[in-house]
Amino acid sequence: MSIATDTQIEFINISKSYDGKTMVLPNLNMSVRRGEFLTLLGPSGSGKTTCLMMLAGFETPTSGEIRVNGESVHNLPPQKRDMGMVFQNYALFPHMTVGQNLSFPLEVRGTAPDERARRVQRALEIVRLEDYGDRRPGQLSGGQQQRVAIARALVFEPGVVLMDEPLGALDRRLREQLQLEIRSIQRELGVTMVYVTHDQQEAMTLSDRIAVFNHGEIQQVAAPETLYEEPAREFVARFVGDNNLLRGTVRSVDGEVCKVQVGEGLVEAFMVEPLEVGDQTVLAIRPERVVLSPSMEYSNTVTASVDDMVFQGDHWRVSVTTFNQPEFVVKIPNFIGQGGILPGDRVRVGWTVIDCRALPDESR
Amino acid sequence: MALSLTDKRLRAALLAAPLVVFVAVTFLAPLALMLVRSVYEPAVADSIPATLNALAEWDGRELPDEEAFRIAGMEFVALNAERRLGSVATRVNRLQSGMRSTMLGTARALGNDPPAGSWRDAMIAADEDWAEVSTWLAIGRAGERITPRHYLNALDLDRGAVGEIVAQPEDRRIYVSLLVRTFGISAAITLISLMLAYPVAWLLAHAPPSRAGVLLLLVLVPFWTSLLVRTTSWIVLLQNQGVINDLLVVIGILAEEQRLAMIYNMTGTIIAMVHVLLPFMILPLYSIMRTIPPRHMQAAASLGASFWQSFRRVYWPQSLPGVAAGSLLVFIMSIGFYITPALVGGRTGQLISSMIAYHMEQSLNWGLAAALGAILLLLVVLLYLIYNRLVGIDRMRLG
Numbered sequence: 048m049s050i051a052t053d054t055q056i057e058f059i060n061i062s063k064s065y066d067g068k069t070m071v072l073p074n075l076n077m078s079v080r081r082g083e084f085l086t087l088l089g090p091s092g093s094g095k096t097t098c099l100m101m102l103a104g105f106e107t108p109t110s111g112e113i114r115v116n117g118e119s120v121h122n123l124p125p126q127k128r129d130m131g132m133v134f135q136n137y138a139l140f141p142h143m144t145v146g147q148n149l150s151f152p153l154e155v156r157g158t159a160p161d162e163r164a165r166r167v168q169r170a171l172e173i174v175r176l177e178d179y180g181d182r183r184p185g186q187l188s189g190g191q192q193q194r195v196a197i198a199r200a201l202v203f204e205p206g207v208v209l210m211d212e213p214l215g216a217l218d219r220r221l222r223e224q225l226q227l228e229i230r231s232i233q234r235e236l237g238v239t240m241v242y243v244t245h246d247q248q249e250a251m252t253l254s255d256r257i258a259v260f261n262h263g264e265i266q267q268v269a270a271p272e273t274l275y276e277e278p279a280r281e282f283v284a285r286f287v288g289d290n291n292l293l294r295g296t297v298r299s300v301d302g303e304v305c306k307v308q309v310g311e312g313l314v315e316a317f318m319v320e321p322l323e324v325g326d327q328t329v330l331a332i333r334p335e336r337v338v339l340s341p342s343m344e345y346s347n348t349v350t351a352s353v354d355d356m357v358f359q360g361d362h363w364r365v366s367v368t369t370f371n372q373p374e375f376v377v378k379i380p381n382f383i384g385q386g387g388i389l390p391g392d393r394v395r396v397g398w399t400v401i402d403c404r405a406l407p408d409e410s411r
Numbered sequence: 412m413a414l415s416l417t418d419k420r421l422r423a424a425l426l427a428a429p430l431v432v433f434v435a436v437t438f439l440a441p442l443a444l445m446l447v448r449s450v451y452e453p454a455v456a457d458s459i460p461a462t463l464n465a466l467a468e469w470d471g472r473e474l475p476d477e478e479a480f481r482i483a484g485m486e487f488v489a490l491n492a493e494r495r496l497g498s499v500a501t502r503v504n505r506l507q508s509g510m511r512s513t514m515l516g517t518a519r520a521l522g523n524d525p526p527a528g529s530w531r532d533a534m535i536a537a538d539e540d541w542a543e544v545s546t547w548l549a550i551g552r553a554g555e556r557i558t559p560r561h562y563l564n565a566l567d568l569d570r571g572a573v574g575e576i577v578a579q580p581e582d583r584r585i586y587v588s589l590l591v592r593t594f595g596i597s598a599a600i601t602l603i604s605l606m607l608a609y610p611v612a613w614l615l616a617h618a619p620p621s622r623a624g625v626l627l628l629l630v631l632v633p634f635w636t637s638l639l640v641r642t643t644s645w646i647v648l649l650q651n652q653g654v655i656n657d658l659l660v661v662i663g664i665l666a667e668e669q670r671l672a673m674i675y676n677m678t679g680t681i682i683a684m685v686h687v688l689l690p691f692m693i694l695p696l697y698s699i700m701r702t703i704p705p706r707h708m709q710a711a712a713s714l715g716a717s718f719w720q721s722f723r724r725v726y727w728p729q730s731l732p733g734v735a736a737g738s739l740l741v742f743i744m745s746i747g748f749y750i751t752p753a754l755v756g757g758r759t760g761q762l763i764s765s766m767i768a769y770h771m772e773q774s775l776n777w778g779l780a781a782a783l784g785a786i787l788l789l790l791v792v793l794l795y796l797i798y799n800r801l802v803g804i805d806r807m808r809l810g
Contacts, residue, residue, distance in 0.1 A: 105709055125712040132713035138706040142728045151724065152714035203715060 055081040055239055056102065056207065061111035063097055063263075071097050072263040075111070079207075079241060084233050086242045086250040089260030090286070095243045096211060098260075102241065103209050104128050115206070126155075131200030133210040137192045139184035145171070145195050146180035152203040170202040173232055190221045197229065201236065208233075210242045214249065226252045247287045251275070259283050279319055281409045284331035291337070291375050293330040294408060297322045304400055310370035315346045316405040327408035332398055334376040335362070339388070341397025348397035351375065353390050367396065449561050449781035455553045458499045462486050463554040466547065471573070475547055480531040483550070484521055491518035499553075505776060506560070507549040513540045561782035586766065586783065590790075593763040596680060597745035601692075603685050604741050605734065608692035612733070615693070616700035627697075634690040642751045645683040649674040649755075675757030683751045688744055692737040699733030739798060743791055763787060 056079035063072040072094045079085050087095035100106040102113060104125035112119050120128055131152075139148055149167040158166070171177050174194035184192055193213055200208050210229075214222040230253050233240050244250055250257045251271045259266040259274065259282070266280045278284040285292065295309035300322065307314050307328055316330050341348050351369035358364075363379040365388070377396055388394060456463060465479040475483075490496040496518055497511075504511035517537040526533030534541040552560065552570070563569060563576065567584040571577045578584070615626050633641060648654045651670050659665040673679060703726065711721035749764040756765070763783060770780035 103709075103713055105712075125709070126715050126717055128713075129715075130713060132710065134706050134710060136704065136706065138704060138710035140707060140711075140725050140729075151711070151716070155714065155716040155720050155724075199714065209713075 053080045053082075054078050055116060056241070057114045058098070058102075059112045059114065061098075061101065061108045061113065063094070063101065063106065064109045070263060075263070075265065077258060077265060077268065079239060080255075082237045082239055083255040084230070084240045084242065084253055086244060086254040086257045087260055088244060088247060088250040088257050088286075090245055093260040094263035095245075095258075095260045099209055099211055099241060099243050102207075103130055103132050129206045131203065131205040131208045133193070133196045133200045133208070133213045135212040135215045137184070137196045139192055139195055139199070141184055143183075144180065145176065145182050145184065145187070148184065148195060149180075149199050149202045152199065156203060158203075166202055170198040173201065173236075174198040174228070189217050190225060193217065193225060194228070197232070201232070201238070205238075207239045207241060210240065212244055213242075214244075222249070223252075229253060251287075257287075259286060261286070277319070278331060278404065278406070281329045281331070281406045284329070284404070284406060289334050289376065289378075291332045291334060293332070293370060293372070293375075295328060295330060297324050297326045297328055297405070300324060305405055307405060310372070312349055312370055314403060315400045316403040317400055318405045320407065322405060322407075328405045329408050331404045331406055332402060334364075334378040335380075336402035337377045337396050337398050339365075339377065339379065340395050344399075345397035346400050347403060348395055351394055351396050353388055353392045353394060355390055356388065367394065369396065445781045446785055448777055449785050450559065451557055452502070452561075452778050453556050455499050455502050456556045458490060458495060459483070459486050459550075459554065462550065466551045466554070469547070469551075471544065471548060471551075474531075474542065474544060477529060477531050479547075480529075480534055480541075484517070484526075484530045484534055487514060487518040488522045488525075491515070491522055501775075503549055503553040505779075506553055507545060509540065510546065510549060513538045513546070517541070561778040562786070564779055565782040565786055586763075589761070589763050589766060590786070593746060594790075596677065596684075596760075596762065597742050600681055600684050600688065600745045601738050601742045603681065604689055604692040605738060607685070608689055608696055608737065609730075609734075612693050612696035612700050615697045616703070617705055630690055630693050633686070638687060638750060639754075641687055642683055642754050645679070645686065645755055646674060649679060649682065674755050675760070677756070677760040679755040679757065680752045680760030680762070683755045684745055684748060687748075687751055688741045691740045691744060695736040695740065696730065696733040699730055699736070703729045735798070739795070742794075746787065746791060 058075050058077040061072060061075040062070060064070050075094075075098065077098075087098055089095045097106060101108050104120070104123060104127075107121075112121060114120065115128070139145075140151070143151065146167055149170055150163055153163045153166060167180070168177070171180055174197055176191060176194055176198070179187065179191065179195075184195065187195065193216075196213065197210075200210075213229075214225055217225065226249055229240075233253075242250075242253060254271055256268055256270055257274050258268040259280075261282045267274060267278065267283045269277070269279075274283060274287050278287060278290075281292070284290045293307075293309045293314065295307040295314065297305050298308050298313065299306045300318070303318050305316055305318050305322055305328075307316050307330060309330065314330060316328070322328055338345065349369050351367035353365060353367050354373060355366045356363055358381075360381070362381055363384075365377045365379060366373070367375050367377060369375045375396075462479070462483040465482045466475060469475045469479060487496055490499065496515060500511040500514040503514065517534055520537040521530075521533060531541075540546045552558070560570070564579075565586050567579045567587045568576050569579050611626075611630070615623050615630070618626060646653070650656070651672065651674075653674070655673065656665070656670045660667055660670065665671065673682065707725050707729070708721050711725045712718075716724065746762070747764055748762060749768060752760055752762045753765050753768070756762070767780045767783045767787075770776045770783070
């Protein structure tokens with residue numbers, strides 16, 4: 048079997064069940080390219096962590112095969128897989144100093160002492176903790192501990208680095224800072240990283256590609272901007288970023304554009320996959336792509352009544368009722384200002400065809 | 412309602428008071444009395460003050476003079492008439508065997524027939540021992556109120572003619588070797604318990620909660636069962652005609668005449684005590700192991716360590732506080748253990764505690780019992796200090 052040269056990891060028809068009855072992962076196919084940052088994104092229980100644990104060797108697939116560099120790793124125990132792992136709660140060894148923690152993977156590999164010292168020092172430099180080699184993990188802050196854990200997963204130069212919600216226990220500010228650090232470390236070292244998170248913002252920041260998981264199935268694998276701009280499934284549209292979702296029935300089809308009846312009105316939408324007249328569909332419209340008092344070139348314009356307005360710093364969040372449905376959200380950039388609108392006002396809102404994506408209805 | 416600091420302290424003191432009083436009365440006071448008793452023995456001194464006074468002048472080389480004989484003889488006769496000589500004679504007898512009958516016999520003879528002439532001649536006539544210098548030395552020493560003799564005795568030592576410290580004759584040395592054996596058996600019990608308990612505690616700590624509960628119950632049920640019941644069950648199992656021997660004979664592993672002697676010896680003591688003390692090892696280990704995240708072993712594996720490397724470098728060091736706590740607990744408990752060795756120990760499986768009990772209950776030599784107890788206490792404290800130095804007691808957690 049030939050392998051594309053840039054494919055490093057493949058999940059082939061993987062299924063996993065813990066109790067023999069419920070399938071956590073029914074049938075998973077996925078590949079990871081060499082040197083890429085792939086994030087497995089999904090809500091808890093979606094199977095993303097199971098996927099990572101199988102790759103690390105802590106769980107065994109019920110069926111199917113995982114290949115690394117074209118070779119099945121089925122019979123390889125975790126310690127032979129050459130994968131550095133970073134856990135949510137750091138899993139640093141509390142009885143060893145930071146330096147000893149970093150030295151551990153090199154010692155068990157029989158690396159020579161001077162080479163060991165050099166690599167430990169280098170790894171500490173990468174995470175900017177040069178002076179902390181003699182501290183114990185307990186003496187470090189959460190952010191520092193996680194940097195040590197990252198350094199420990201890098202120090203033996205593994206083929207892949209796996210991260211299981213590594214920033215979950217940190218506060219937001221620190222999380223954002225570490226995201227940027229992890230990103231730049233990965234870009235600098237060019238190491239393949241597989242990262243698990245439930246935080247879509249984090250996934251956006253870090254990833255070359257994101258695999259969105261739900262109920263053990265991959266919904267879509269794409270680069271962050273593609274995922275955001277061109278969600279292929281209703282779940283992705285809902286999970287990644289904010290979206291206004293309108294349910295309706297296709298009334299006419301013209302090329303890639305269809306007309307959809309939503310309540311009493313007709314909306315023009317771009318079809319993500321071919322739909323036929325009579326099909327149920329979900330329209331996804333980004334709040335920031337909706338404008339107030341639209342000009343003539345907006346093909347969709349409707350009347351709405353303003354329910355509420357909240358100032359959010361960089362934008363105003365205006366929620367309106369339209370098509371007899373409340374909670375249709377419009378985001379107005381703050382440089383435009385609220386434009387003299389008050390709750391209770393009737394306004395016109397509009398959006399273009401290309402910003403209105405008709406997705407298959409998955410609600411039934 | 413805000414309490415001031417003093418009020419809070421007062422309240423804390425009041426809440427603790429009943430326990431403090433209880434401990435003081437039932438534990439500290441007896442302990443202090445025991446320590447006092449090991450060096451202070453006024454009974455003889457109070458009973459024969461005149462004799463001791465007369466002997467105080469004596470140089471201890473030749474026999475005392477006629478005056479001393481007369482005072483001693485009269486005092487013995489008087490005490491005997493009050494039936495108080497027996498307890499004095501018993502105490503002197505501990506320093507020199509045969510003295511009890513010598514003193515009582517002489518007092519009886521002199522009481523029936525008071526000497527008209529020399530008391531010295533009359534006493535020597537009644538018992539030749541009175542012509543020995545050592546007899547009088549023994550009486551003099553028995554009269555010391557504050558005495559190191561119980562400690563010397565407990566360490567298989569004695570005092571020579573001029574008070575120098577000498578070893579006991581070989582056939583009377585028992586306590587030091589018994590003490591050594593007690594420490595040896597206790598160390599063996601601790602080690603065996605540790606080896607048996609460690610895997611069980613591991614299982615308990617890392618089993619899924621539902622199964623861990625059942626397993627923990629299996630550990631605790633024996634813990635809640637009476638010590639006597641457990642010890643006697645071992646007799647049923649291990650004795651010559653017991654379950655295990657019968658089974659081995661029936662299966663054909665042993666011939667009828669090869670039945671193993673597993674009880675009423677050191678083996679019996681070790682087996683039964685390991686069983687009795689096992690929970691004290693398992694529980695501290697379990698409570699420590701539960702705090703070691705299972706993720707650590709996974710992390711070590713992902714870093715390339717084999718199971719044994721992970722265990723040795725990552726798990727074992729983190730479980731050491733539990734190992735330390737369990738071992739110290741089991742070791743200290745075994746050193747003072749009494750009931751189990753007494754029941755299943757036979758001759759070779761006895762520990763120092765049985766000797767202390769013997770002197771408390773049989774020979775009524777409480778001073779010696781107290782000295783043995785004090786030495787044991789001292790050794791345990793010493794051990795604790797060394798151990799603290801090596802392991803660090805602050806790292807040790809019981810649960």
